[in-house]
Amino acid sequence: MKSETWDVRHVYQGRRLFAVPHYQRAYAWSRADQWEALWEDIKAKAEDRLALDPKQIAPHFLGATVVEQQPRSGLRGVDTFHIIDGQQRLTTLQFVLRGLVVAFNEATISGLVATFEDCMRNGSADTMNRPEVETYKLWPTFRDQANFTHAFACNTFDHLRAAFPACFTQQGHLRAYGAHPPALEAIWYFASRFHEWITEEGDHAQRAEALALAVLEDLRLVMIFLEEADDAQTIFETLNGRGAALNATDLVRNFIFMRAARENTESADLYESKWTPFEQEPWTNIETRGRIKRPRLEWLLYTMLQAEGRAEVDLARLYNQYKAYAAPSGKPPLTAAQQLDTLTKYAAHYQALTSGEGPLPIAHFGRRITPYEASPIHPLALMISTSNRTDAEKTAIFNLLVSFLVRRAVCGLTNKAYANIFMSLMRQLNREEVSVAAVSKHLSGSKSDTTRWPDDAEFQRALTTYALYSGNLDAPKARQILTELEAAWRRGKKTEELVLPNLNNLDIEHIMPRSWYAHWPLTDGAHATKEERDQATVAQLSGLELSDRQQEILKRDAAISTLGNLTLLNLSVNREAQNKSFSEKKTLLIAHSNLSLNTALIALSCWNVEAIQERGMKLTNIAIALYPGSQ
Known part of the structure; x- marks a missing residue:
């Protein structure tokens, strides 16, 4: 490669086109981040031009730009350079030059406008291969081309207002809110600043010339020209931090x-x-x-x-x-x-x-695992989904993975080792060996609490005796499990269907409320208090002998958050039900719910620990089939 330091006039002189390759990003510089700082630099140089001997003025370097000359066929056309790095700088300088044209025309100082135009356009269109492109000194990526050419046809503020009417107020001011085309916004910003500075007190013509020289001669770029043996990608990587x-x-x-x-x-x-x-x-x-x-x-x-x-x-x-x-x-x-x-x-x-959308098995899998924040499973899921297995085989494998996540969550086991678990499984498989048997064998091979797959006995024990909500499961996980149990209960069979009922708008309800003391008497008809519950808990932890009343209180309290006591309700119904008695809740269920989880409750005359346990076992049997263990 070879590098040279050029001022702006030198960069854009001759029949030369700097083209932004179509694959590079759109123009991204903004007023707050770059334009204001650039204007301050230009203004400082212009003021130096007014106050100092030209020999005392130091150039201002804008940085390096890397370009690669493109082959030219025949005599027609212009010298074309692809911008490998620095398109934001070169494009901004074009906006600066167009801003000078607008500002000078507004200030009725036309002598230098032709010089600026020479830095923005190539002449002799009849000798060009593509005049609509080669007329310009810079050609942006395709996302910016329409607004770029539209703005560069404007020579005054009124031209810009007419070209982009939706961007201006009725008074002719650029709207303060809303997105504007970068070409318009940049040209308007620089032209406004230039015009304000030129028309301050003093000789306007002298100030205009100082501003022009500050832009054309005092701003410098290090131009790096790649040669045939240079690797453009390596240069790009180096300049962008590899x-x-x-x-x-x-x-x-x-x-x-x-x-x-x-x-x-x-x-x-x-x-x-x-x-x-x-x-x-x-x-x-x-x-x-x-x-x-x-x-x-x-x-x-x-x-x-x-x-x-x-x-x-x-x-x-x-x-x-x-x-x-x-x-x-x-x-x-x-x-x-x-x-x-x-x-x-x-x-x-x-x-x-x-x-979670679409017909692919992985979409259904994605919906099911959303509450589990299990992004470490995503690479494995993609590996399975892009394999040559049938949709039925993929669905069966995904069911095992869901079961693994659900069973561990219900049993209160950590998810911190998931990245290692699923990466290890991927290493054991390849696309020819992905199968239900291989996945099941690998996941069931560990007995460690950090990696094991709970068996049916542990899963059943957790569902029927552990505090699930609020306990081992947060609201999204509990809602997802109840939603899937509702779907399975409706079907009355073990197989999965691709579409689950969307019950995300429903609330999780404790049928016997956590604050059950006022409306839910004990078997002897007497009401307990929270203080009694606390005293019984302390006595149990202290190893003291519990009375029958204390045992009943603690047994009821332990059943409240188990699966058998959980259901889904409309939020407003849930708020109305709150801590009410079972008979009052049944009335609300009859009026407002058609879920299988709830309709079975309507035939019951009472709701107690025994009823919770019975319903819990029914739901647990469905869950064991829905979330199968190792095979």
């Missing part, structure tokens, strides 16, 4: 399409058909895992690499690890088309997993 910075997906995109350019692939068509969808929702949406926030596309890449390599991936080095996957040492690299086809394939399955 992938350790925030924009991993930008680096991946450039890697893919620089590969396409080396392969002489029609990269523009490939970009439009395969990459453009990833620059739209949902892939631009921010997803949070723990305290880490990333665009969904980054999480897709992160999960895909784990599924493909069956190995841990460092999110902070996502680009480097992607490159190692796409261009492995000692093996032929994946073509750009192969990379995009793989990414597209995984995207469909990942979107189904995370949204």
Whole structure:
């Protein structure tokens, strides 16, 4: 490569076009982050021009720009350079120059306008191959082209108002709220600042010339020109922190399409058909895992690499690890088309997993595991979903994984080892060996509390005797289990259906309320108090002999949060029911609920510990079939 320091006039002189490759991101600089600081730098140089001898004025460096000259066929056309790094700077300088044109015309100082135009346009359109593009000194990425050309046809503030009427108030001011095209907003900002400065007290013509020289001669760029042997991608990586910075997906995109350019692939068509969808929702949406926030596309890449390599991936080095996957040492690299086809394939399955929508088995699986915050299972789920197994086989495997998560949650076992558990399982499998038997064998092989799969006896004991809600299960998990039990109860059979009833708007209700003392007498007809419950608890913990009344109080209290005493109700009905007696709750159920979980309660004459235990066993038998153990 070779590098030279050029001022702005030199950068844009001659028949020269700087083109932003179509795969680079859209213009992203803003007033608060970059334009205001640049204006302060320009103003400082302009004021130096008024106060100092030109020999005393030091240049202001804007940074480095890397460009790569493109082959030219024949005599027609202009010298074209692809911008490898620095498109934001070069584009902003074009906005600055257009701002000068507007400001000078508004101040009726027209002598230098032609000089600015020469830095923005190439002449002699009849000798160009593509005049609609080569007329300009800079050609932005396709997302910015329409607004760019629209704005560059404007020479005054009134022209800008007429070209973008929706962006202005009736008084002609740029609207303070709402998104504006960056080209309009940047040109308006710089033109406004320039015009204000030029028309301050003093000789306007002299101030205008000082401003023009500050832009054209005092702003400098280090221009780095790549030569034939230089690797544009390596240069790009080096200037952007070798992938350790925030924009991993930008680096991946450039890697893919620089590969396409080396392969002489029609990269523009490939970009439009395969990459453009990833620059739209949902892939631009921010997803949070723990305290880490990333665009969904980054999480897709992160999960895909784990599924493909069956190995841990460092999110902070996502680009480097992607490159190692796409261009492995000692093996032929994946073509750009192969990379995009793989990414597209995984995207469909990942979107189904995370949204819970669509006909794929992984979508149903995604809905079922949402409450469990089990993102470490995502790579394994993608590996299964993209395998060559039938949908029935995939569904059966996903049922085992759901069972593993549910049983551990119900039994109060930790989820902290899930990353190791599921990565270990992935390493044991490949796409030819993914099967119900293999998954079941691996998950049932451990007896450690951090990794084991509870058997039927432990699962039954937890469902019938443990405090589930509030206890081992939070509200989303408890609601999901009750929803699935409702669906299974309706069907009266063990098999899964793809669509569960959507009961997310319902509240979890304790049929016998946690504050049962006022409306729920003991078997002798007398009411207990919370103080009695507390005293009985202390006596039990102290190893004292309990009275029959104390035993009944504690037995009832222990049953309150077990599965047999839980149901789902409309929020308003739940609030109305609150701590009311069973007969009053039955009246509300008759009027407002058709859930199988609730209709069976209507025929009962009383609700006590024995009824809770009986219903708990019925629901437990359904749950054991719904969430099968190792096979």
